[in-house]
Amino acid sequence: MEFIPRHPQPFTFQQAISFDPEVSADEISRLQNSISHLRRTQEELQEYPEDPDIAQAIKENNETLAAQDERIFMLRLALTQRGASNATSAHYDLPPEPKPESGHGRHAGFTSDNGLDPPDAPLPGDNSGLGPSNSTGDEQESGVHL
Numbered sequence: 172m173e174f175i176p177r178h179p180q181p182f183t184f185q186q187a188i189s190f191d192p193e194v195s196a197d198e199i200s201r202l203q204n205s206i207s208h209l210r211r212t213q214e215e216l217q218e219y220p221e222d223p224d225i226a227q228a229i230k231e232n233n234e235t236l237a238a239q240d241e242r243i244f245m246l247r248l249a250l251t252q253r254g255a256s257n258a259t260s261a262h263y264d265l266p267p268e269p270k271p272e273s274g275h276g277r278h279a280g281f282t283s284d285n286g287l288d289p290p291d292a293p294l295p296g297d298n299s300g301l302g303p304s305n306s307t308g309d310e311q312e313s314g315v316h317l
Contacts, residue, residue, distance in 0.1 A: 172248075172252060174245060174248060176241055176242075176245060177237075177241060178234070178237055178238035178241050178242075179238065180238070180241070180242055180245065181242075184245055184248070184249060187245055187246055187248075187249035188249045188252050188253060190246075190249065192250060192253060195246045195249060195250050196250075198242075198246055199243055199246050199247065202239045202242055202243050202246075203243065205239060206236060206239050206240065206243075209232055209235060209236055209239075210236070212232065213229060213232050213233070213236075216228060216229050216232070217229070
């Protein structure tokens with residue numbers, strides 16, 4: 172199978188087929204993260220379309236997004252060629268955009284790497300729930316409490 176990219180790529184399709192599958196999967200994840208950030212930047216830049224420098228940046232970013240999308244496609248196709256039957260599955264898709272923060276509550280402004288905000292997660296410096304309290308003084312301390 173031959174794949175001819177429309178955008179300049181740092182490797183050929185044949186080279187991508189020879190990559191270790193883990194390397195390809197890591198590169199797909201890295202590219203997805205990059206695309207996610209670049210799309211957010213594009214949305215912010217759209218607020219200033221009259222500025223010629225920003226218009227140029229938007230154009231260049233669109234070219235970068237297209238090249239990165241194509242590179243992800245190329246890597247998935249290469250994984251499929253290597254026998255990774257799930258290379259085109261949703262596992263390699265971009266995660267959904269996080270919902271805007273409400274700014275209220277105990278975790279206002281807190282975002283985790285995976286976009287989840289557990290309601291009972293302790294805030295930094297909050298040691299509640301991390302083992303028995305030493306407040307009564309009647310208990311004997313034994314072992315390590317984490």
